[in-house]
Amino acid sequence: MTVTVVTSLEQFKEIISRDRPAIFDFWATWCGPCKIISPIFEKFSEEFAATVDFYKVDVDAQQEISQEVSIRAMPTFIVFKSGSKVNELVGANPAALQQLIKSV
Numbered sequence: 001m002t003v004t005v006v007t008s009l010e011q012f013k014e015i016i017s018r019d020r021p022a023i024f025d026f027w028a029t030w031c032g033p034c035k036i037i038s039p040i041f042e043k044f045s046e047e048f049a050a051t052v053d054f055y056k057v058d059v060d061a062q063q064e065i066s067q068e069v070s071i072r073a074m075p076t077f078i079v080f081k082s083g084s085k086v087n088e089l090v091g092a093n094p095a096a097l098q099q100l101i102k103s104v
Helices: 009-016 032-047 063-068 094-102
Strands: 003-005 022-027 053-058 076-081 084-090
Touching: 003 032, 009 022, 009 053, 009 063, 022 032, 032 053, 032 094, 076 094, 084 094
Parallel strands: 003 053, 022 053
Antiparallel strands: 022 076, 076 084
């Protein structure tokens, strides 16, 4: 599998500081739409592995990270590159997610 689970704020900060684009899936175990789009996110992680790194953040387990990036709804997908937020998508929309990844 090519999606890495983020387990600490330090790990998150290290990942977003890299020059390579990284997309994060901010999700929750109780979130129905998150469960629907998760396998699609994983499929995209294989399809676009050459250009983007893929990560998942459980907003309940990693509240520090969720607060750091002001997550208000799940799922939220955020792209970071070189320490900056590049783009964001809120909601379980496979076509929009694919466009977000392609735009990186």
